[in-house]
Amino acid sequence: MTTLLEIHGLVSGYGAGQVVRGIDLNVEPGQIVALLGRNGVGKTTFVHTIMGMVRPIAGSVLIDGEDVAGLPAHAIARHRIGLVPQGRRVFAALTVEENLRIAVRGVRGQWTVDRVYDLLPRLRERRRNWGHQLSGGEQQMLAIGRALLGNPRLLLLDEPSDGLAPAVITQIIDLLHALCKDGELTVLLIEQDLRSAFALADTIHIMDHGILVHSATTTAFRRDRATAQRLLGVS
Numbered sequence: 001m002t003t004l005l006e007i008h009g010l011v012s013g014y015g016a017g018q019v020v021r022g023i024d025l026n027v028e029p030g031q032i033v034a035l036l037g038r039n040g041v042g043k044t045t046f047v048h049t050i051m052g053m054v055r056p057i058a059g060s061v062l063i064d065g066e067d068v069a070g071l072p073a074h075a076i077a078r079h080r081i082g083l084v085p086q087g088r089r090v091f092a093a094l095t096v097e098e099n100l101r102i103a104v105r106g107v108r109g110q111w112t113v114d115r116v117y118d119l120l121p122r123l124r125e126r127r128r129n130w131g132h133q134l135s136g137g138e139q140q141m142l143a144i145g146r147a148l149l150g151n152p153r154l155l156l157l158d159e160p161s162d163g164l165a166p167a168v169i170t171q172i173i174d175l176l177h178a179l180c181k182d183g184e185l186t187v188l189l190i191e192q193d194l195r196s197a198f199a200l201a202d203t204i205h206i207m208d209h210g211i212l213v214h215s216a217t218t219t220a221f222r223r224d225r226a227t228a229q230r231l232l233g234v235s
């Protein structure tokens with residue numbers, strides 16, 4: 001089995017400044033891997049580098065063994081990597097339905113707008129509402145629905161729980177569970193919310209100042225409160 005995502009020595013940043021300072025990380029098919037870290041440690045920059053939105057300075061990003069580092073974003077998306085961006089990025093002046101329709105990529109696969117509505121009936125109810133009329137949770141569902149329409153094999157989610165109430169975070173966790181249960185979707189979950197990572201991930205990595213400072217199975221990390229406290233300021 002080839003590793004779906006294999007990252008070696010990845011370095012990137014803005015201008016002369018390095019934000020991602022040498023990261024190695026593997027994601028195997030069917031896995032859910034969580035990357036945790038405090039504000040500003042470089043999580044989004046890392047995700048944007050994988051997606052081709054920030055240029056790598058050094059290192060490689062192998063997808064199914066093929067190095068895509070430095071390719072433009074549209075070429076990387078063709079490898080069926082989807083991004084649910086931080087802050088959802090729903091188009092406020094488009095309806096729910098329009099937000100979904102423009103995400104249809106013509107990639108062969110199982111996801112259609114109707115299937116997204118079957119999975120997320122709340123979006124069907126709100127199909128004629130404007131993006132700006134949605135709650136945070138509905139926007140997050142819409143952002144996930146849009147990413148699914150690209151029929152991804154690998155989905156990167158950048159802080160999906162950010163700003164959501166605990167009950168809504170539970171809905172997002174349940175949704176991701178359902179999407180991953182047959183092992184066909186692989187997930188790299190960026191989070192600050194430990195509960196989401198504990199509920200979903202097989203493996204947890206902690207990022208600090210652009211490098212990974214700790215990696216463990218979720219089971220081992222759950223027992224290691226001292227490390228969580230030291231690296232994330234939570235217990």
Ligand SMILES: Nc1ncnc2c1ncn2[C@@H]1O[C@H](COP(=O)(O)OP(=O)(O)OP(=O)(O)O)[C@@H](O)[C@H]1O
Nearest residue numbers: 014019037038039040041042043044045046086159
């Ligand atoms: N477009 C940009 N241009 C210049 N510097 C940037 C840019 N985006 C982010 N940075 C800087 O890079 C560093 C890491 O930011 P990044 O957004 O990757 O962190 P993060 O871990 O995702 O934070 P958060 O948890 O707040 O989302 C910060 O110092 C930030 O100010």
Ligand SMILES: [Mg+2]
Nearest residue numbers: 043044045086
């Ligand atoms: Mg971020």
